[in-house]
Amino acid sequence: MQIAKMNCVLRGVPPWAVYLAGALPLAWVVWLGATGGLGIDPVKEIEHRLGKIGLWFLVAGLAITPLRRQTGLSLLRQRRALGLLAFFYVALHAAVWLGLDMRLLWEQAAKDILKRPYLTAGMAALALLLPLALTSNDASVRWLGQGWRKLHRLAYPAAIAAGVHYLWQTKADVTEPLIWLAAILGLLALRLRR
Amino acid sequence: LGQIVAAPSRYSTAQTPNTREEITGYNNFYELGTDKADPRKNARLLTLKPWAVQIDGLVDRPGSYGLEDILSGAQMEERIYRLRCVEAWSMVVPWVGFELNQLLARVGVQPGAKYVGFETLVRPDEMPGQRRAILDWPYREGLRLDEAMHPLTILATGLYGEEMPAQNGAPIRLVVPWKYGFKSIKSIVRITLTEREPVCTWNAMQSQEYGFYANVNPEVDHPRWSQATERRIGGGIFAPREPTQMFNGYAAEVASLYAGMDLAKFY
Structure with missing residues (x-):
């Protein structure tokens, strides 16, 4: 009963409200930047914060199906917004790396992506998310039919690549990236036993 | 903080130093925390007085030397040096110190x-980072004797003309400006003179990434990132990357130390 009521309420949450809430972390980063709250190396801080926010949304998107199966609670109507927000933050994270960190040194950036496994993994995550973002609309769902579901399973390797990217760029204390990677793998494992 | 009387040095760079705020608020000192803002927050935990340095190994007069004893008679100079971190950022720091030689x-x-x-x-009760095995404590480093004797190599006890803040390695730290x-x-x-190459913490942990020499070299990349360019801290969000200089710009002084060595092998 409780679950049914909550699902009723959740169905009433319009996607634009999710997008609005999803914009708040960005607004917070912009606010911190404007008020000097990003510390002594603001470029790294912006870059790392955006990447971390992208991970939140990736994990949130992955959590929806297990949550529904385990508890009956359904956030299916919000999933597209969560996925698109994940892509948005991951893309912004990559853009800040290329623009503010690498200062558009295209050659060095391209070489680094090919040569450094942590960057290869991060770029792979972005590349896997791109077709998902492009097909996150009703027309594509209709057009692709059953293929749409298959295509959107790319979210799984994308999330793993993102988690590995975070782990591999860490220098010494790997506790936090390991927790994130464990969460991602855990959420994927829950899908295996249906 | 106490003022230190120090003479200017011909080894100082003419580049403008980073601000005190930047130098004392952006530190890699894992003993005091892994985030770069942690060391300043935790600096007050560290007891700096009294302080002694154990000097042993192949020396004529081994023993425990009190800090005041070490500093008595030392010729203090201000050395404004470039600092290049292995993480590809850099600063310019006005150290106060004396030559290790x-x-x-x-x-x-x-x-x-x-x-x-x-x-x-090693003092886990005062250094929160040491309560976990992030690194193999104590942190250890080493130099070849000729590197240690080089006039650019200093033991620093201050910056900006004042006593060293704890987060920057108080009360006494090494500064080798041509190395990461x-x-x-x-x-x-502790300072130990040895016949064999001493164990260095990062080198022992990940020898592929951190060599014993660790000379700044734009042509030898860290496996996880290029060392060709660097970001100068304090330049703001839109500051361009700067090309990294061989030996961090100190090639004229130190390149001869490595004559005939393959720097890609001995990185």
């Missing part, structure tokens, strides 16, 4: 000595 001369280096090893303080920052070990409690 003065101290080594005082304790008497024996003929068999070829290397100098250094150790940082991690070689410049902080809060030194």
Whole structure:
């Protein structure tokens, strides 16, 4: 009963409200930047914060199906917004790396992506998310039919690549990236036993 | 903080130093936390007085030397040096210190000595980072004897004309400006002269990434990132990357130390 009521309420949450809430972390980063709250190396801080926010949304998107199966609670109507927000933050994270960190040194950036496994993994995550973002609309769902579901399973390797990217760029204390990677793998494992 | 009387030095760069705020608020000192803002927050936990440095190994006069004793007679200079971190960022820091070779001369280096090893303080109750095995404590670093004797190599006890803040490695730290920052070990409690290459913490942990020499070299990349360019801290969000200089710009002084060596192999 409780679950049914909550699902009723959740169905009433319009996607634009999710997008609005999803914009708040960005607004917070912009606010911190404007008020000097990003510390002594603001470029790294912006870059790392955006990447971390992208991970939140990736994990949130992955959590929806297990949550529904385990508890009956359904956030299916919000999933597209969560996925698109994940892509948005991951893309912004990559853009800040290329623009503010690498200062558009295209050659060095391209070489680094090919040569450094942590960057290869991060770029792979972005590349896997791109077709998902492009097909996150009703027309594509209709057009692709059953293929749409298959295509959107790319979210799984994308999330793993993102988690590995975070782990591999860490220098010494790997506790936090390991927790994130464990969460991602855990959420994927829950899908295996249906 | 106490003022330190120090003479200017011909080894100082003419580049504008980073601000005190930047130098004292952006630190890699894992003993005081892994985030770069942590060391300043935790600096007050560290007891700096009294302080002594154990000097042993192949020396004529081994023993525990009190900090005041070490500093008495040391010729203090201001050395404005470039600092290049292995993480590809850089600063310019106005250190105050004296040449390590003065101290080594005082304790008497024996003929068999070829290397100098250094150790940082271990005090988990005052250094929260040491309560976990992030690194193999104590932090250890080392130099070849000729590197240690080089006039650019200093033991620093201050910056901006004042006593060293704890987060920057108080009360006494090494500064080797042509090597990546991690070689410049902080809060030194032991100096050992040895015949064999001493164990260095990062080198022992990930030798593929951190060599014993760790000379700044734009042509030898860190496996996880290029070392060709660097970001100068304090330049703001839109500052361009700067090309990294061979030996961090100190090639004229130190390149001869490595004549005939393959720097891609001995990185």
